Structure formats: structure tokens, C-alpha cells
Amino acid sequence: MSFIKSLLKETIVQVAVDTPVNRLFDYIWNHEHLGCEPRRGQIISVEFGKKEMIGVVINEIEKSNFDINKIKRVTDLAPLPLLSEDLMSMAEFASSYYLKSIGEILIPSIPKHWRQKEKWELLIKEKRINKKAKIKVIKESEYQKEIELNKEQTTAVEELERSSKKKKFNCYLLQGVTGSGKTLTYLRWLSKVLEGDQTQVLIMVPEINLTPQLEESIRSAFPELPLIVLHSGLTDRTRADNWAQASKGHARIILGTRMAVMASIPNLCAIVVDEEHDQSYKQQEGVRYSARDLAVWRAKKLEVPILLVSATPSLETWFNAEEKKYKKLSLEQRAAKNAVKPTVDIVDLNLDRKAGNKNAHGFSQHLLNGITKNLENRQQTLIFINRRGYSPVLNCEACVWISDCIKCSAHMVLHRPNNERATLCCHHCGLLKQIPKACPSCGNADLIPSGKGTQKVEEYLTQEFPNAKILRIDADTTRKKGSAEELFGAVHDGQADIIVGTQMITKGHDYQSVSLVGVIDADASLFSQDYRAAERLFAQLMQVTGRAGRSDQSGASRVVVQTRYPTAAPYKYLKLDEVNGFLSELCAERKMVGLPPFSYQALLHAEHRTLSSAIEMLKNAATLSQKSSEWPSGISMSDVVPKTMVRLAGQERAQILLECTNRQTLLKALEIFQEAITSQNTKRKGVGWYIERDPIML
Ligand SMILES: [Zn+2]
Ligand SMILES: [Zn+2]
DSSP states (O other): OOHHHHHEEEEEEEEEEESOOOEEEEEEHHHHHHHSSTTTTTTTEETTTTTTEEEEEEESSSSSSSSSSGGGGGEEESSOOOOOOHHHHHHHHHOOOOHOHHHHHHHGSOGGGGGGGGGOOOOOOSOOTHHHHHHHHOOOOHHHHOOOOOOHHHHHHHHHHHOOOOOOOEEEHHHOOTTTTTHHHHHHHHHHHTSSSEEEEEOOSSGGGOHHHHHHHHHSTTSOOEEEEEETSHHHHHHHHHHHHHHOOOSSSEEGGGGGGOOTTTTTTEEEEEETOOGGBBOOOOOOBHHHHHHHHHHHHHTEEEEEEEOOOHHHHHHHTTTTEEEEEOSOOOOTTTOOOOOEEEEHHHHHHHHHHHTTOOOOOHHHHHHHHHHHOOOOOEOOSSSSSSEEEEEESSSBEEEEEEEEEEEEEEEOOOOOOEEEHHHHHHHEEOOOOSSSOOOOEEEEEESOOOHHHHHHHHOOOOOEEEEESSSTTTTTHHHHHHHHHHHTTTSSSSSEEEEGSSOOOOOOOOOEEOOOGGGGGGSSSSSTTHHHHHHHHHHHHTTTOOOOSOOOOOOEEEESOOTTTHHHHHTOHHHHHHHHHHHHHHHHHHOOSSSSEEEEEEEEHHHHHHHHHHHHHHHHHHTTTTOOOOOOEEEOOOEEEETTTTEEEEEEEESSHHHHHHHHHHHHHHHHHTTHHHHHOOOOOEEEEEOOOO
16 A cells, blocks of 8 residues: 555656766656656756766656666755746757757756756845846937838838747848848847737847947847846856746846857747857857757747848858748848948959068058058058967077977967067967077077967057057957956047957947958968858958948948958959858859758767877778668768867867768768767777767868
8 A cells, every 4th residue: 555655656757967878867756755746847956876966857757667776766856947848849859960968958058056956045045136237228229219210121020020920930031231230120020029928039149248239239229128148258146047037937038149049938939140150159069059050940849930140141041041941031221321331442462562562561552551541530440360469470490490389280379468478379279388588499599470460460550650549359358357348448439540350359349430441361261171261251351341331420431351362252252242142152162062051061070199099980980880781871971081180289180071961861870970989989098079060160
């Protein structure tokens, strides 16, 4: 009798735990002890091995296949609502697609403090949130509510509204030139969605800490609605609080970076992915997921509309719109009054040199003249160079010594901090070294910095224009918390005449009086082995071009791009201002050689202290896989090759690329490959590895 009674009180649940073992784990659910029935999506605490860990209930089963006496009990329930069902399904999908366990997908997406049982009590004593504290009222809010949409914007908003009213899945691409009012358009749509009872919306952005302006304008567009942000720059406590606000349905607007796609949002009704082409949507460690792709999957599951926004869409998204899988909404007019398109000058450095300008410092005469004129007119100039530091390499003139990193196949970059001694720094592993007094190889005292980074450009401009106020914005000058805001604030307040910066200056900032943009040293990416390099360069150039002439304050504006290859496609289409032209040329090239989006790729990566071990592991696994009777046909497999950058932080790296025109077939092959790798005793041999689907960098 007592046996039956205890049976009634106890059931078995299958739990996902953060471990690479790809299965669920059985636990006993004692109703009396836990005070409720088990439910899918419940966050719990369990004993796993000898540790107390967090798990998520996936299902309840009648009978375990394991010895009931060896099954442990669920120890505790987190004081949190269930994870939303769409998130649970998405995690299951991601688990099979990315070949990871459900726990590896779900658990790391839960903020750290919620993963620590001892912190739960503290966390439920909710912080009294000072709602007004962070909301600065800015002029733009009034502007946004009152501004009348133009015809294109109205059409877009109406189409989106129809879709959300029907509660239907539709994936839209909002493609519009910089300054065409894309943000305004989607905020107007979301404001309609948010009129619904308890509705929640998710806005994803590439790098929120770089765009406080966007956060402010969204906050001020909805001053009465609770908004939370989710990104890696938050303290653990704030992130835990914000995440809980979203999962309880209290936060109506969730604004975040790629991690936000993994938030539990019970009443999610609309998703926006801003700058959808940005590579930071792809996670480059752990589960190498694409947050944009998962967001589309999630919207489909929920049957809600999703809007992908970009001035330069990724080729995948653009192609889906061409094929009518996605619906395209175009904004072709610049919305701001009097804002005019900048003139683009492609300066051929070969001709510049022939004309007698040595451009030793990387500046053509044309660009220098432009800066001089701009200074006279009291307009701001932006100089874009995508390399930080002083010089990318230091070398000896007497012998062949160059400043190589001992741990990576890369040069150490020369940095010149103010007031301190210069250092050499590896941008890949972070190694720092003092500058040698003389060449370590031959003793020669003359070591020459070659090439240029932001510091050197800043130094040169300071000499050339001694009366100009020059500001540098890159990862080095914005390292301290709040310093990025400070620097951008100074730019907006007109405290800088010339701004020198890396891609940080290109993203999402509205510069009101920049009328000249200079691009130097962009050619390097034309010769990258990565077939996506041209696409990235073009997006970057369009983005930086969009920084000029944002408002009527700046008047006629100009973009000067210096190159030795003026006929290369990214420059040609930049000059023509034809995004669609560039993308259709790129698309035709990819089609001819069968690259994505005309095929699907997966990368098998291995690393070890010695290259031979990494290569051997992959070779063995490849042979083993291809011998399998289940190995599908239609898979093309590359040779095992060392990576372009073979050594990183002391590890030698190799890879194999698999390609197939069918996603399912590719998955089948990857499952076999994964098993073959697992049989290689990689742990004992110390070989690290991972499988990456849809890689964006090769
Ligand atoms: Zn030397
Ligand atoms: Zn290094």
C-alpha cells in the first residue's frame, strides 16, 4: 500500500543539463517535496555527479530505463516562470541542427546568477527599479511621434501591421539606404503591436554598447512601457534581473544583442533584427549559432512576423527575398529634410603617385585637400582605417626579423600609449611585450615600424593639421567603461574636427555635421581567402559612407575612398550607389561556383599543440566516416588543410569543409562525422575540436 502511495507521489522527469553528453537525464520528481506537478520548461536544481547543477525539465515519463534506486531526486525549484514553449522548441531544434545537447543550448542562456541556487533568495527580493533613472528625455522622442512618415515608410508599416493582425508568420526584409528612416519605420510598427494587451516585442541589435543612441531613442519612443536590455556589458545582477523581467512578461520591450534570441518571452508578438547582415549575430564560441537564423525559426514557430533590417543585406537574406521566400520592403528615399546623398570619389592611388604625390602617410592629395577645405568650413571629417595601434608590424632593416607573436601566426602590433613606453601587442591572443632595444636577431638598433594603424594616422594628422582638434575612437580609447559614450558625446558636441577610427565609428551613429569621410587602406580585404570578404568590405563601405551628410547641418558631403584597385566590385558599386547591383553580381558568382546560398557548408575544426596531431585526427575521422555504410551521397569534402591563420594562442589549427546542396543530407553526414571524431579519443590526446554549421569566416 505504502509502495503505491509513494508511486503516486513520485514521477520521473527527463532533464537537460549543461553537458556535452547528448541525452537527457532521469530524475525523480517528488510532489510532496517540491509542492507541485512537474512541467516542461521548469528550471530546477539537481545533483549531477557530485555537483549541484541547474537543469530544465523537458518531459515527464512513466518509467525510467535505469535502476530506480540509482535515480536521484530533483532537489529544488527555481522561483521563475516556465521557459516559454517556443524557446523550448527552438532549443530542441538548435540541438539537432548544431549537433549540441539541449542543455548546452539552454543552460548557458540562463544568466549566471540564476544558475547559482544560493543566489535565488537574493534575486527574488526584487530590486526597486528606478524606472526614470536611465531615461533621458531627448528631443528625438517628440520628433518620432510627430514626424509624418513618407509614402514608402507608410506602405511598409501598413504591410507589417496587416501581417501582425493576422497573427501570421512572415519574414520581411526592410532594405533602405542610410538615413531612410528604417528605425522610425519599425518603431512605428512596434508601437501598434505594443497597443495589444501584455504583448512583448524583441529588438535585436549587433552591438548595443556601441549604440547608446539607439537605446535612448527606443526608450524615448515608448517612455511609458517597461524596456529591458540584454547584452554582455551588464553586471551579472542586472542581467539576471532583466532576464527575469522578460520571462515574467513584465518587460514589454526586450532590446538586446544575439543572446536575447535565447530569452524566455512568453507573449512575444514581433521580432526585429536590425543590421541583420552584421557578423556579430553569429556566436563564435560554444554553440556556434546564428541568432538571426534562430530568430527566424522562432518567429515561424510562434506564427508572428519578423523584420530583418539592413542597408546592405547579407547575400542569404537578399537572395531569399529575390526568391520570394521573404517579402521585401524598400526604402529608397532619404527621410531627413534636405539630406542629400554624398558624392563618392574613388581615388586611384596609382594615378595619385604618378602625379607626384608620394602619399607616404597613406593620404592622397585629394583627401588632404578635402580635409583642409573642411576645416576652413568648420565641418567635421571622419577618417576610417580598420586597424588599431600604431603600426601593424615592427621590422629590422638589416636582417629579416619581424615582430611575430610566439603563440600565433600573426605579427605583433606596435602600440604607442601616451606617456608610457611603447609595447608590442598581439591582437589575437593578447600577448604584450616590451619593444626590444635592438633587433633580437642581428643586434641592429634601427627597428622600423611599417604600415599604419589608427595611432599613426592620428599622429600624422596632428602634424599636418596642428590647429585641428583630433579624436581617435577605437578599441584602445574606449576600453574604460563609459569612455565610448564620452568620446561620441564630444563628437556630437562639435568638440572634434577630425575623427580617426575603426569600424566602431561606422555603426549606427548619427553624426550631424560630418561632411567628409575618408577611407584609407581598405584594399587588404580584396585579397582575403575568405569568399565573404568582399561582401563584408562592401557593407562596411556603405555603412561608413552613410555617416556623411546625415542632416541639413552638414550640407554637401563627400566620401573619398583610396584604392589601388578602383575597378574592384565593392568600389564600383559604392560609386554607383547600387546595393542590389553589387548583390546580384555577387550572387551570380556564387551560383557559378556553388557557394552559399547555393549550397550549405559545415566546418570541422581541430587544434593541438602540434599541427600533425590535429591533421591526423581529422584525417582518421574523415576516412572512418566515408567508410560508413550510411555515409550519404552528394557530400563534397575538402582535404584536411591547416587554417589560414594556423597558430592561435599556442594551438595549431586545421580544418575540413563539407558542402552539400541539401541541409538534411549535410546533417546526416555531420552526425556520422561527429561519431567518428568521438571515437578518436580526442580528450586523451588533447585534441580540441568543434563542428560549425553555416560558418561565416573561413
Ligand atoms: Zn635584424
Ligand atoms: Zn598571439
